[in-house]
Amino acid sequence: MTANMPSHTAPGPLEVDVCIVGAGPVGATLACRLAADGLKVAIIDRAALPPMEHPAFDGRAYAIAAGSRRLLEEAGVWQRLPMESCDIREIRVTDGRPGQPPSPLFLEFGRGDADQPFGAMIEARALRVALNASLHATPGLHVFAPDEGVVTRSPDGAVIRTASGRVIHARLVVAAEGRRSPLREQARIAVTRLPYNQCGIVCAVAHERPHEGRALEHFLPAGPFAQLPMAGTAEHPNLSALVWTESEKVAHRLADLPHDAFAHEIRRRMGDDWLGAVNPVGRRWVYPLSAQYAQRYVDTRLALVGDAAHGIHPIAGQGLNLGFRDVIAMADILGRVHAGGGDVGAADVLRRYQARCRPANMLMLVATDALERLFGNDNPVLRLARDVGLATVNRITPLRRGFARHAMGL
Structure with a gap:
């Protein structure tokens, strides 16, 4: 476990605005972007981050749309890429x-x-190196990896107890765990799959x-x-x-x-x-x-982003960029709420996030499915x-x- 904070013998509960579960490209970028806006953020991933960097060239790469590049720049990630794009x-x-x-x-x-x-x-390895560097360099961002958390949500907030013994209090939990999101299943959010x-x-x-x-x-x-x-x-x-x-x-x-x-x-x-x-x-x-899509993106003190919310055919190269659009929307909404002193996990805030993202994401899913069939x-x-x-x-x-x-x- 690493965190951008002094170590203590018996630390009390960590109070954050948002706890993100899953440190893949979407979850890690969201963490950096929210922290850049002044929110207190914790991010948890069951895997250690350095092995994700793959020091040898392995042929995998990401097509980053212009809007996604702007997001990565605002999150402080793009500047840390170790090699040319x-x-x-x-x-x-x-x-x-x-x-x-x-x-x-x-x-x-x-x-x-x-x-x-x-x-x-x-x-892909360049983005991972940049994300890891950003996670550990961004003030107000606490990284727990490798670690796991048990999440308990209530109308008043969420409590996350990590396997390493830390207790985290959060206003909002974000599921960024991928297509088989345990938090989505815990919330009983139905998923429709298109093989x-x-x-x-x-x-x-x-x-x-x-x-x-x-x-x-x-x-x-x-x-x-x-x-x-x-x-x-x-x-x-x-x-x-x-x-x-x-x-x-x-x-x-x-x-x-x-x-x-x-x-x-x-x-x-x-x-x-x-x-x-x-x-x-x-x-x-x-x-x-x-392809797959969640019937809803939110639950009590919970929001889905990236592949936890949707997955599409790669025919237009928009999969990761669609996840980054979730990040852009969430950062915009939560940033405004936080700046106004509001509750970033309130039900009306989460409804705004879903209303902004889900219809557009469904249109993209339908479009890519139609293109594949055509x-x-x-x-x-x-x-x-x-x-x-x-x-x-x-x-x-x-x-x-x-x-x-x-x-x-x-």
């Missing part, structure tokens, strides 16, 4: 089949569609030619194939992250292929050879894909309709820019 300055959306050129009808978001980069790619029977393959590739900040979303019958630009290294000056969807059996079979065969399958899905020769580097990861098939009629749709949006500048701004979280 890579701006996403162009996004091309295409449709096709493996081993064939993409459809000539496409959608492209270019540099003239926004006054700033659409987002940035950062390595896709698909897996996402995640890895990185070095390539012959520079990406120049361009990302690719190439829709294939089995699901989307995304290439995301990353900052290069001394060993691999031209580097990109890949995320693509396949059926469960095919995904595991592909991930187990020898190096050259795996590289061949990547080339078949790139649509064209604009990056030149590609060479897989780092580890390969396979994740099962599903693009994840080889029906010739639907192929023509979606290709014409992409080209139509591409030609209507205000519509294209509106889509871009929404995806940026601005």
Whole structure:
């Protein structure tokens, strides 16, 4: 256990405004953002934080939308990234089949569609290092990890008793524990799940030619194939992250292929050879894909954020950014209540948080589910309709820019 406070032989109860359970990217960012606004915050995670940093490159990365980047800057996290990020300055959306050129009808978001980069790619390990540093450097923020807490909630507040023997009194408990949130289950908040029977393959590739900040979303019958630009290294000056969807059996079979065969399958899905020769580097990861949503985000002295509240298909790369939007909303609402001397865990405050987040999150879930069903098939009629749709949006500048701004979280 570590905490930004003097140690005492027999410390009394720790009084905080908010206790966050779960120190993943969403929970840790929320803790730093609330503390930056002057709230007293405790965060608990059953895992030790340093092992999460993964000192070796492992191929995993996050696409951080422009609005999420602003949040990380305000939380003091972005400034602590130990390595460079890579701006996403162009996004091309295409449709096709493996081993064939993409459809000539496409959608492209270019540099003239926004006054700033659409987002940035950062390595997963870099964000973890920055979050850990921020958690321990932010005044008013107490970190308990590795540790666990037993939460008792009442209309007057919450009491958290940690396995390390500490008692924490909080006005609000935030569940940031992920899709299988024990606090959500304890509150008997029902969850609806949508299985896709698909897996996402995640890895990185070095390539012959520079990406120049361009990302690719190439829709294939089995699901989307995304290439995301990353900052290069001394060993691999031209580097990109890949995320693509396949059926469960095919995904595991592909991930187990020898190096050259795996590289061949990547080339078949790139649509064209604009990056030149590609060479897989780092580890390969396979994740099962599903969507889910909680029927409500709040209970007595409890709020859900991130994957505890919602999970969507990665087709638009919005999963983590959707969690960060929860953080933005909660920080805005709680910051105003705290500044006015109010109770940050009061029922009307939590209702405002749910009203602000849940409808927008449900729209995103419905949109990504519809996109997966529209693009994840080889029906010739639907192929023509979606290709014409992409080209139509591409030609209507205000519509294209509106889509871009929404995806940026601005």
